[in-house]
Amino acid sequence: MNHDNYDDNYIRGILNSVKSIAMVGASPVNVRPSYFAFKYLAQRGYDMIPVNPGHVGKSLLGKPFVASLSEIGRPVDMIDIFRSSAHIMPVVDEALTLSPLPKVIWMQLGARDDAAAAKAEAAGLKVVMNRCPKIEYGRLSSEISWMGVNSRTLSSKRAPIPTQGMRLSLNRMSVGGAATTASDRAAKNKNQLM
């Protein structure tokens, strides 16, 4: 897997197949990126589980916080990690003790741990690093185009009638990877510096 530049079909396949997402590092503070992403994904129909030991006893948009992955107590399809790169490995190690195993490990924008990714992939999981599922969902559905963002998709088909003011189809034709050639190059250069 080339973690510098994901094929759209890889990302689309993940977002179209997972149903439950445990978000590690979810914040109840409504200006944090994790809060945005949690709310957005919950509104798109994903079964969201907030994981943050600092907020046990509270809930996020009606979903109770759990302290750790092992305390979720039911199978979960994807682990979305809202932690910096240095804190990824323990989360992946814990994810790999779950039974059944989750299908996907997703590390947020800015987070990347190639060793953790390799370990998860060796166990048969799919891994995405340094991406935001909210942005990817918005991009692949072209909803994000309302912000002038380059969705890198084209379509000559009539868009679905908006639901909740949103275009929800993920099934547009892709014309490129997750970002652009230039942004991928910049991200790669940045990673090499780190």
Place this chain on the structure above:
Amino acid sequence: MTDRLPGFSTLAVHAGAQPDPTTGARVTPIYQTTSFVFNDADHAASLFGLQAFGNIYTRIGNPTTAVLEERMAALEGGTAALAVASGHAAQVVVLQQLLMPGDEFIAARKLYGGSINQFTHAFKSFGWNVAWADPDDIASFERAVTPRTKAIFIESIANPAGSITDIEAIAEVARKAGVPLIVDNTLATPYLTKPIDHGADIVVHSLTKFLGGHGNSLGGIIVDGGTFDWSKDNKYPMLSEPRPEYHGIRIQETFGNFAFAIACRVLGLRDLGPALSPFNAFMILTGIETLPLRMQKHCENAKAVAEFLAGHPAVAAVNYAGLASDKYNKLARKYAPKGAGAVFTFSLRGGYDAGVNLVSNLKLFSHLANVGDTRSLVIHPASTTHSQLDDAAKIRSGAAPDVVRLSIGIEDKEDLIADLEQALSA
């Protein structure tokens, strides 16, 4: 299976657009509305808090304009774009995100005269100080860097003489200085040059010129290359620090590699107000669909006219980078291999008076202050676009008193040459 990357002409027609979900309209409709109904209070709050993508008010975004923005981002190879009312507005909005009062930016001396005025006078009153550098002398950019430098600004093909800027060399200066390179790509358009591929971080355009292409609509755009890390130090607080106007959101942390375009929209356009009319966005979108065809014809005609002028006894010199003899031809072959654009200058042996006579004797060329129209245009920069500069500055910027600027249209080249021939001999 790897996704196939479509060509430029396909993107020019399709990127950003999709048949309308409600009506099936194939052409992007003109959403001539100021505002958009919210689904409910939570949706409204999510939109205002930047938590959801969607439309609020046409000063901040509009579905017609959004198609134009995505199309331009796709054509330039950027992550996102923001359309504004004019090229000048684009420059204000970009620099507002980057400079605080007392900060500096470095700009190439060879620029559109209006930009020279904007940078020298209007921005001075904001406390944004410009340092000028010579695009033919890369070291002059290095020498101009200070601890307060926040950006470097150049034109890819530079007004008025159509000279070609060594984007990669200046991008390297910007990279070493830790500041973004902003390239005004108006005269090249992404069909001829894609500055982001050569190291630019931000691209701006006057859409009024070749992109709209028909001389009927003003517009400007900012394209985010997605290449610059705004949070590596605290030089760019608009992007890296919590924003009080959005309850403490940090723009780059939240929006990643299209953060600059979002900052321009929600901190710049929202608060400064230079919104593009949806009607103008529609006109410009229609223009962009034929950009590749028009640019081919513009460049072919320009080369033919430049060759004619170079062989004419009344002409002292022709500055067109597409001519093999031109000092910028080597750079043109690198940065604009499909053509050196259609704006260039020449000077007449008869000096200032001959230039004025030529302009008044032309019958097909229009004497006006624009470039990048389907029609061929002529102007005398020293008395118009560059008139507010002193003589030394006019010469430095390529607008000496004896210089005439042409913008070659898409008419038949034989007719353009015949018009110049009769005007030169009249």
